[in-house]
Amino acid sequence: MAGQLKIGGNVIATHAGTEGAGTVTLDSSTLTIGSNTTISGANIASATFPAGHIVQTVHQKYNQTTQQTSYTTIATHIETEINITAGNKVFFNYTIPTRLFASGYNYGQFLMYLYHKTGTGGTYANIAGSDKNQANYYFDEVGTLPTDYYRYFTVPITGFHTPSSGTQQFYRIYVKHIQGNDTTVGIGASNDTFVTLQEIQL
Secondary structure (H helix, E strand, O other): OOEEEEEOOEEEEEEEOOOOOOEEEEOOOOOOOOOOOOOOOOOOOOOOOOOOOEEEEEEEEEOOOEEEOOOOEEEEEEEEEEEOOOOOEEEEEEEEEEEEEOOOOOEEEEEEEEEEEEOOOOOOEEOOOOOOOOEEEEEEOOOOOOOOOEEEEEEEEEEEEOOOOOOEEEEEEEEEEEEOOEEEEOOHHHOOEEEEEEEEOO
C-alpha cells in the first residue's frame, strides 16, 4: 500500500504501488547522506558530477599507417568514438608517430587536423574551423635535402572541444601533404599511436 516515511515532519521516502511491490522514492530535497557513509549496489549512471570532473575516459591504440603522396587533405585511420552526456565537453590528447619523405626537395612539410562529427550519419568538419591546422611540421636546410631523406617525428595534439549537440561523438585525424615525396601517419606496430578522449562535466 502507498505511504510516506517522515522524520521531523519531513518526507524522507514515498511508496507507490501495492504492498510488497511498487516503487520507493527517496526525497532528495530533504534527504542528505552524511560523510563517510558507505552505499552498496548504487547505480550512478545518471549522476551529475561537479563541473570540471572527468566523467569517463576512452583510450585507443593504433598500429596501422596512412600514407599521402598528393597535395590534398585526406582522412587517416585514426578515428575514435566517445559517447557523452549532451552539453559536456571533450578533452583530447594524441601522440602520433609520423614519417616525412622528401628526397632531393628544398624542404618537406605536412599539416595535421582534428575533425569531428556527431553520430554515424554526421559529416566531419575541422574543429578549429576553416583550414586551421592543429600541427604543422616543416623541415628545411641549405640547398636541397639529401637523396632518400626521411624525417621521423611524433606529433602531439591536445585540447578541449565542446560539441554543439548530441551524445555520440567521433574524432578523426586528417593530414595534408604539403611538400616532399610522401607523408606517413602512423609507423605500424613498431611505433604505436595513442589517443585519449575524456568527457568533462560542464
